[in-house]
Amino acid sequence: MSRPELEALQLERLNGLLGRVYEHVPLYKNRFDEAGLAPHVNALEDLAAFPFTVKNDMRAAYPYGMFAVPLRDIVRVHSSSGTTGQVTVVGYTRADLEMWSDLMARTLVCAGATPDDVVQVAYGYGLFTGGLGAHYGSERLGCVTIPISGGNTRRQVQVMKDYGTTILACTPSYATLIGETALEMGIDPRELPLKAGIFGAEPWSNSMRDQIEELLGIKAIDIYGLSEVMGPGVASECQCQCGLHVNEDHFLVEILDPETLTPVPDGTKGEVVFTTLTKQGIPLVRYRTRDLSRILTGECACGRTFRRLERFTGRTDDMLIIHGVNVFPSQIEQVLMGILGGGRLYQVVLTKRGAMDHVEVHVEVGPEVPFDEVRVLEALRARVAAEIASALAVNMSVKLVEPKSIQRFEGKAQRVVDKRGEGE
Ligand code: DLL
Numbered sequence: 001m002s003r004p005e006l007e008a009l010q011l012e013r014l015n016g017l018l019g020r021v022y023e024h025v026p027l028y029k030n031r032f033d034e035a036g037l038a039p040h041v042n043a044l045e046d047l048a049a050f051p052f053t054v055k056n057d058m059r060a061a062y063p064y065g066m067f068a069v070p071l072r073d074i075v076r077v078h079s080s081s082g083t084t085g086q087v088t089v090v091g092y093t094r095a096d097l098e099m100w101s102d103l104m105a106r107t108l109v110c111a112g113a114t115p116d117d118v119v120q121v122a123y124g125y126g127l128f129t130g131g132l133g134a135h136y137g138s139e140r141l142g143c144v145t146i147p148i149s150g151g152n153t154r155r156q157v158q159v160m161k162d163y164g165t166t167i168l169a170c171t172p173s174y175a176t177l178i179g180e181t182a183l184e185m186g187i188d189p190r191e192l193p194l195k196a197g198i199f200g201a202e203p204w205s206n207s208m209r210d211q212i213e214e215l216l217g218i219k220a221i222d223i224y225g226l227s228e229v230m231g232p233g234v235a236s237e238c239q240c241q242c243g244l245h246v247n248e249d250h251f252l253v254e255i256l257d258p259e260t261l262t263p264v265p266d267g268t269k270g271e272v273v274f275t276t277l278t279k280q281g282i283p284l285v286r287y288r289t290r291d292l293s294r295i296l297t298g299e300c301a302c303g304r305t306f307r308r309l310e311r312f313t314g315r316t317d318d319m320l321i322i323h324g325v326n327v328f329p330s331q332i333e334q335v336l337m338g339i340l341g342g343g344r345l346y347q348v349v350l351t352k353r354g355a356m357d358h359v360e361v362h363v364e365v366g367p368e369v370p371f372d373e374v375r376v377l378e379a380l381r382a383r384v385a386a387e388i389a390s391a392l393a394v395n396m397s398v399k400l401v402e403p404k405s406i407q408r409f410e411g412k413a414q415r416v417v418d419k420r421g422e423g424e
Contacts, residue, residue: 001249001305007044010252013277014047015040021283024068027057028285047252047275048263052286058088058228067091068283079127080227090227091281097136099278103233103247104137110238110245111196111221113167115142118193120163122156122170122178123201124411125149129231130201134169137233143167150174150410157182161192168197172204172212172220173413179215190217198223200232202412203312203330207337209241222311228287229274235309243296243308250278253307254286255295258316266295271316272309290315318416320348322359325394329415335391336363339384345406350418357420360397361388364406371402 001009021028022039031051032039041047058066067074074091092100108119119138123130131149138145148159150170156178159165168175175197182189194216200223212220224244225234234251235244246253252275257264264270272289292315296308314328321327329348336344345364350357363384370376377400385398407414 003305006248006305009249010277011041011044013249014044014252014275017275017277017283017285018050020068020280021285025066025283027061027066044252047254047286050285052261052273052288053284054288055088055228055290059086062086063089064091066282069093069280074281076132077127078129078132078227078231088228090230093280096230096279096281099250100133100230100233101136101140103230103250104133105140106137106247107198107223107233107236108137108141108143108167110236111167111198111223112219112239113138113141113143113196117141117166118144118146118164119167119169120146120148120156120160120165122148122150122168122174123232124151128411129225129227130169130171130411133225133231133233134198138167138169153177153181153410154185157185157187157189160189160194161187164193166193166195168194168216168218170197170199171201171409171412172199172208173202173409174411175199175212175216175220176208177408177410179212189215192217194218196221198232198236200224203314203328205330205334205337206311207334211337211341224309224312226289226291228282229276229284229289230279234274238300238302238304240301242300243310245300245304245306245308248306250276252277253295253309255293256288258292266297269294269310290317292316320350320359320416322357322394322396325392327392327394331392332361332388332396333415335388336361336384339387340365345408345413346415347406348416350416350420351422352420358397360399362399362401362406364403365400367403369400 018039022032073093075094076092077089079087079089121131121134123134125131135145135147179189196219198221209220221237223232223236225232235246237244254273255264255270256273258271272291272293274287276284291312293309293312296310313330319326319328336346347362349360349362381398381400389395
């Protein structure tokens with residue numbers, strides 16, 4: 001679609017959305033009335049006058065308070081993991097599920113899939129959106145769909161080999177674990193028919209991507225989404241791997257200055273905000289994701305006209321402030337992978353030393369590093385610490401730990417371990 005055509009469609013859908021939420025969701029009716037806003041815009045830019053929706057609004061409305069249709073029209077619910085407080089519940093009508101399946105089929109096509117592919121869905125099934133989202137997209141496209149879910153990693157490898165899996169869908173950390181496990185089982189994943197992966201649900205650096213591509217012998221495609229907005233399928237890389245195309249016919253994207261909450265120009269980094277243009281079950285106006293990215297300008301070589309978001313580096317709320325410097329775990333990862341090569345697991349451990357926050361980076365080294373040679377080990381440790389200091393402008397303690405000593409994750413990895421509440 002040309003941009004003018006797309007924008008005309010967005011405007012029409014936006015007005016439909018504003019009318020729907022005004023009529024059916026008390027929270028929006030009250031907020032629009034308070035701000036003196038009629039549920040109508042003449043141009044897409046006018047949306048900037050409308051109030052935001054935040055996760056707390058959804059928590060306060062738990063479980064069904066923000067649904068815009070009666071429960072009899074809802075056919076599925078999912079919910080967010082709730083690690084940071086009350087969970088949020090999202091409801092889907094039949095039409096929402098159709099739309100989601102189409103967008104996940106689109107995501108698979110972006111990754112090069114056709115109906116000839118065999119898709120192993122190793123995202124978790126259940127209330128998490130990853131498993132069922134990828135599942136229905138794969139079926140919609142007509143691929144052979146293997147609903148294996150996460151876990152039982154040796155079986156993942158066996159199934160991958162026996163069933164001739166060509167596309168793997170899971171978190172990037174789980175893809176690494178599956179690759180390592182295959183090697184342990186004496187199976188070289190590079191020799192399997194696997195050709196691509198659709199990986200997301202957590203931040204992962206370019207170095208981690210290189211390492212996964214090398215380990216598995218595939219193209220690793222970054223996919224993004226969040227349960228409140230729909231689940232996976234909100235934005236996805238194409239095979240050019242140069243930013244994630246937002247499915248703009250269904251989601252209007254804005255980038256805002258995190259301090260002033262005003263829109264920033266294309267190319268400037270800020271908080272990503274989505275308005276769902278077509279969702280029925282739980283439509284959202286200007287939902288603040290807390291994820292940070294920027295719009296990449298220029299056309300993509302693939303020919304798609306949807307705008308692209310730069311790969312996500314972190315969230316406003318997982319930003320660490322260490323000695324006054326803002327640091328994202330993904331920046332630490334980039335440095336570690338650069339020195340040690342791929343496949344290195346790491347954790348950032350936060351503790352309290354007196355009144356001060358203390359940060360220690362635990363890095364797993366490979367079997368090639370001799371753990372009994374203290375001098376070699378110390379030189380490596382010092383180099384890692386020095387490169388972190390030079391790249392991030394902050395000093396951090398570094399501790400090298402033995403292979404396989406950091407916990408593996410079958411879903412989203414936990415990169416930051418916060419022990420500040422536990423005392424020393
Ligand atoms: O993680 C949906 C999903 C499933 C996306 C499978 C991709 C693949 P939530 O559990 O609600 O939903 O978590 C959403 O995860 O706000 C981001 O902070 C983070 N996230 C998701 N995809 C990416 C990505 C699913 N590709 C939260 N890169 C989001 C970085 C990501 N962070």
